[in-house]
Amino acid sequence: MRSIDLSAATWRKSSYSNQDGGACIEIADDFAAVVPVRDSKNPHGPALTFAADGWASFVSALKDDALSI
Template sequence: MTHVSRPDLSAAVWRKSSHSNAQGGECVEVADGFTGTVPVRDSKNPHHPALIVSDGAWDAFVGSLK
């Protein structure tokens, strides 16, 4: 496993997954613009810590869903 340092997310602009349901449940949000990492969070708990994954791990995850 590769260690990914935690970026400063104070100015992050979050976007919801297009697969999140309209009732507000099961919503995943990601923030773009962080070189080498992808911050991911649960929109129902936006003040909880975000999960930080490497670009490669994110690409593999998204690729496995297609």
């Protein structure tokens, strides 16, 4: 597995975040092949990375209400 340097990543918070800043995820759009995702309450903690096409499929399924969460 290859390590990705996320130190210069630009993070954006989910549009579904609440106003208190809780229960949020942040993603970084700076990478072509992967989408890093982290917990906004722990910005210096670990980040998960997903293949960009897999992340796009996941977000599309959420928007289409095709997943039960």
